Amino acid sequence: MPISSSEIFHAEDSKHSLALFDAVEVEKLEKSLFEKNGKPFLKCLVRGRDIQAKPEEIVRQLWIHRLVRRYNYPLARLTTEAAALNYLNSATGDEE
Secondary structure (H helix, E strand, C coil), X not given: XXXXXXXXXXXXXXXCCCCCCCHHHHHHHHHCCEEECCEEEEECCCCCCEEEXXXXXXXXXXXXXXXXXXXXXXXXXXXXXXXXXXXXXXXXXXXX
16 A cells, blocks of 8 residues: 555654645655655655655655756755755854
């Protein structure tokens, strides 16, 4: 049975929502979901590896797909939050 994003969002107490995305975007993402070790996963477009499909990751991937496909934003210019946090810390001189 295919995995749906509604199952993932319903399974956790999440503040995240898919309200900003249309049904076509969500459906395309749902088709990319797969099970690994009994948990839902998806392939991150930026990192190129399998990531557990938690609500925040689904929202992140939907934004990435929208930026790349709808707005033609270059994938090479995108990064994930860990790398962005490291960049911000180095720009401000904060060491964590």
